[in-house]
Amino acid sequence: MKAKVHVFLKPGVLDVQGKAIEGAVHTLGFGGVSDVRVGRMIEFDIAGTDRAAVEAEVKTLCDRLLANTVIESYRVELI
Amino acid sequence: MKSAVIVFPGSNCDRDCKVAIERSTASSVDMVWHQETALPSGLDLIVLPGGFSYGDYLRCGAMAALSPVMAEVKAAAERGVAVVGICNGFQVLCEAGMLPGALLRNAKLKYICKAVTLDVTNTQTRFSTGYSASREAVMTVGNGEGNFFAEEAELDRIEGEGQVVFRYRDNPNGSARNIAGIVNGKGNVLGLMPHPDRSFEGELGSADGALLFQSALASA
Numbered sequence: 001m002k003a004k005v006h007v008f009l010k011p012g013v014l015d016v017q018g019k020a021i022e023g024a025v026h027t028l029g030f031g032g033v034s035d036v037r038v039g040r041m042i043e044f045d046i047a048g049t050d051r052a053a054v055e056a057e058v059k060t061l062c063d064r065l066l067a068n069t070v071i072e073s074y075r076v077e078l079i
Numbered sequence: 080m081k082s083a084v085i086v087f088p089g090s091n092c093d094r095d096c097k098v099a100i101e102r103s104t105a106s107s108v109d110m111v112w113h114q115e116t117a118l119p120s121g122l123d124l125i126v127l128p129g130g131f132s133y134g135d136y137l138r139c140g141a142m143a144a145l146s147p148v149m150a151e152v153k154a155a156a157e158r159g160v161a162v163v164g165i166c167n168g169f170q171v172l173c174e175a176g177m178l179p180g181a182l183l184r185n186a187k188l189k190y191i192c193k194a195v196t197l198d199v200t201n202t203q204t205r206f207s208t209g210y211s212a213s214r215e216a217v218m219t220v221g222n223g224e225g226n227f228f229a230e231e232a233e234l235d236r237i238e239g240e241g242q243v244v245f246r247y248r249d250n251p252n253g254s255a256r257n258i259a260g261i262v263n264g265k266g267n268v269l270g271l272m273p274h275p276d277r278s279f280e281g282e283l284g285s286a287d288g289a290l291l292f293q294s295a296l297a298s299a
Contacts, residue, residue, distance in 0.1 A: 009183075013228060016184050016253075065145065068138055068174065070181045071228055 003046050003058050004077040007067045008039035042066055054078060080106035080296050082124040085152065085168075087113045087143045092129035092165065092276055099276040100126070103289035104296045113146040123299030124161045124292075125152055127168030129221070129274060139182060139224050140170030149175055161205060161295045162268045166222055169260070169270030178263055178270045179237060180229035182222075186253025190223040194284055195273060196248040197259055201241045204262050205298035206269045209290030216287035218273035220251060220259075225272040227254040227261075237261055245271055269295075 009015045015037050022036040048054040058076050067074040082104075084096045097108045109119045118125070132143035143149070149171075156162045156177060164172040172178045185191060196217050199210040210216055229237070234255055237243060245260035252272075260271025275288025 012230075013183065014186075014253075016186055016188055020188055065141065066137070068141065068181055070173075070179075071183060 001046050001048060001051075001054055002079045003044055003054070004079065005042045005058065005062055005066050006039060006075045006077070007042065007062075007072050008037055008074075009071055010073050013071050051078060080104060080123050080299065081109070081119065081121050082106045082126065082296070083109045083111045083119055083122050084126045084128055085111050085113060085148055086128070087130070087132035087146060087171075089132040089134055090128045090130035090167070092167075092274065095274075095276040096126045096128045096165070099279040099288065100124070100292050103279050103292045106292075106296055111148060113143065113148045115148045116151065118148070118151045118155060122155065122160055124163065124295050125155060127152070127162070127164040127171050128276070129166030129168060132167055132171065135224075138170075138174065140167060140172075140174040143167075143171045144174035153177060156263075156268050159265075159267055161299060163206065163291070163295060164268075164270040165274055165276060166220075166225070166272055169272055170224065172268060172270045177268050178261060179233055180227055180255075180261070182224050182272070183226040183228045183253075184224050185222070185226050185251075190221075191225070191251045192219070192221040193251070194219050194278075195251055195259075197245045197273060198248055199244065200246050201244045201262075203241070204244055204266050204269070206262070206291055206295050207244050208298065209294040210287075215248075216245070216290070217285040218275055218278040218288050219284070220273045221277070222252065222272055225252045225254065227258045227272070229255060234258075240264065244269065245273065
């Protein structure tokens with residue numbers, strides 16, 4: 001199975017990179033753009049056929065390494 | 080007196096820490112590679128140095144926090160050994176769950192390298208007794224991700240319990256409540272972004288960092 005993990009700063013945490021990009025976007029004239037957030041996407045292959053079990057394993061991995069849940073939240077996609 | 084400096088791949092202040100501890104105290108200093116599964120016996124102080132462990136990949140300190148030696152550092156901390164994380168070392172301690180909070184990108188996205196004045200807000204910890212008279216210190220910061228963050232309730236808690244040891248007088252990086260350094264609940268693990276190892280004798284611009292190493296070893 002292929003896993004895609006999306007990691008973003010939590011809504012309450014100021015995303016300074018997102019703010020800087022938003023400023024540049026507005027400079028380009030795209031005034032309708034707001035709330036720009038920058039995150040990362042990590043993808044990998046993972047062995048297993050039981051979807052629920054694989055998802056649980058990926059979540060454990062996220063909690064232990066891929067995301068710092070003090071400041072980040074994550075979303076797991078399995079394909 | 081015996082100290083150890085942990086060396087991660089990408090650490091670049093490990094030698095600075097060794098020299099700073101040796102020159103400011105009577106301690107001998109062992110360098111310990113991150114793959115070690117045992118620490119030298121009889122340590123009084125363990126220092127996690129500054130630098131860019133694992134190239135700051137994923138998050139600063141995230142991979143270093145999972146190094147084999149960190150299990151030993153945690154066990155030593157539980158036994159009461161003094162542990163100091165400086166800059167990247169502070170990030171490693173937060174990632175390892177040994178200190179609360181996390182370090183975010185600096186508020187203005189810039190790497191900041193300069194001397195800063197710190198208020199020593201708790202001089203009762205084993206790392207800060209040397210600052211009892213002055214209650215301030217000048218040290219150098221050098222970081223791109225030194226912006227301390229914790230939830231409001233957590234900030235209230237650590238402030239209430241006297242865990243905030245150093246605060247920036249003029250906050251350079253957006254840190255919550257001007258926090259530059261904190262201790263754990265037990266008071267034997269300190270993390271700080273400024274570098275006492277770059278400020279331990281007058282020729283470096285400030286000798287105030289020496290007091291931190293002296294305090295840590297005097298209390299051992």
